[in-house]
Amino acid sequence: MxxxxxxxxxxxxxxxxxxxATVELVEARAGRGGSFGSRGVRTFSAPPPTNTAPRPTQPIERSMTQPGQTTPGVAAQRPGAAAQAAPQRRFxxxxxxxxxxxxxxxxxxxxxxxxxxxxxxxxxxxxxxxxxxxxxxxxxxxxxxxxQQPAFAGAGAGPANGAARSSLPGLSGLGGGQAGGMTGASMAAGGGDGSLALGAEDFDAFEQALHDVQKAFSDEDLAALRRLTTPEMVSFLAEDLADNARAGIVNRLADTKLLQGDLAEAWREGSDDYATVAMRFSLIDYKADRTTGAVVEGSTSEPVEATELWTFRRSRGGPWLLSAIQQA
Structure with missing residues (x-):
């Protein structure tokens, strides 16, 4: 007995x-380590579901934006603010x-x-x-x-945010998406001061950013990441790269292909524009020993798929910069 x-x-x-132990697995790929960054006043609100990401999105876990804060990046100007605002990365x-x-x-x-x-x-x-x-x-x-529950849907995320969404125009590889379907579409900015119209050139920029950010992360090119992302995102991605270096590995990414994309919401806050898009993509994703180059995890030939929501921010007249990644 x-x-x-x-x-x-x-x-x-x-x-x-x-x-x-499953929760403690070291993740790879830019953004695969969790949901982090800032979405302005909607940082702690759940993006509306889309055809690409119909399930609840993982809430932001690491952010320099404090709950109730209306000016993104203020926390980044205070020493130690990131450590105070960011919750534990692992359970x-x-x-x-x-x-x-x-x-x-x-x-x-x-x-x-x-x-x-x-x-x-x-x-x-x-x-x-x-x-x-x-x-x-x-x-x-x-x-x-x-x-798995959606984040608190306050902070100005109104019903209109998810009402007008479609496959991203200008993006390749989208099944049935009509180019220009969202061109000139005006969406209510429930958390800002006006409406925001997105054109095909905006969606082209989002697709290009998907390729460029993954390549910069794979190359461990911080200078490129500074051009492509907000300072907050650079700090988080640099932290992930430093973790890889301490572990003696390098995360190689290649052959990124966008398979499907949807606009979740777009809005304006003061002088900044925001757009959150859901993207399903495939890529070669593996980890190699930093010294020998031997593969320690993943495959150099078999692509994997992922679905993530990327939020982009731009100042008036400036380029779109990646400001948040959320796991779908």
Whole structure:
């Protein structure tokens, strides 16, 4: 009886550890590490669903924009603001990680969560282990469900934002999209001071940015990233590149192809224009040893697909700059 209880508890402990290990996987690709950046007053609002990204979008996790802040980039001017505003990048750190590390490893090696409670042969202690492990599984599942819920849809995201959307004109590889379908379309700027009309040249710029940002990230070209993204995004992407360098790897990206795209919303805030587009694309994405060049993860020949929402910002008369990436 005791041995069967012990085997069951260890199996459950391994399953729980596998769940949390999945969350800790190191991600690749520019933006694949999570949802980060700023969308002006809509930073903490969920973009409307589109045909390309019909499911709820992952909320912004790392941002220099504070809740309720109306001027993007103000937090970036204050020393330490990024560290204060950015939540933890991974789940399971700190106290909870210590609890998992001590408890699960104890269960796996026979000591249990409460190794000194009535001795190793205590049936009561074993039952308490099982109950506690079950509670951890429930907490993990609850956490994942909450992450799949859309973010608070306040901050001026009105119904009109998602009403006028279509396949991006000017983008190649879109099934059935009519070029110019959104050209000159005026969309209400619920969080700004006017309406915003986007033309084919804007959507061409978004598609080009998809290629250019991935290439700059693959080349670890910070100068190019500064030309293509906002200072906030440069800081986050540079952090990801530094993590790769510390791990002794380099993330190679190639052959980026846009497969489908939709405009989610476009609006104006003061002197800045914003546009959020959903893009499904494929690319070659792998990690290689920085010294030997040997592939340690991914494939050099098999492309992978991803769907992300990219938000672009431009000052009047300036180019579009990538200001946020969200996982769909």
């Amino acid at each position: 005791l041995s069967s209880f012990a085997r069951f508890a260890r199996v459950v402990a391994i399953a729980v550890a596998a769940v949390f 399971g750190t700190g106290f909870f990680a210590g609890l998992l590390g001590a408890g699960l490893l104890g269960a796996l090696f026979g000591a249990g969560f409460f190794g000194g409670l009535g001795g190793l042969g205590s049936i009561l202690g074993m039952l308490l282990q099982i109950a506690l492990i079950g509670g951890l599984v429930w907490l993990a599942l609850s956490f994942f469900r909450r992450r």
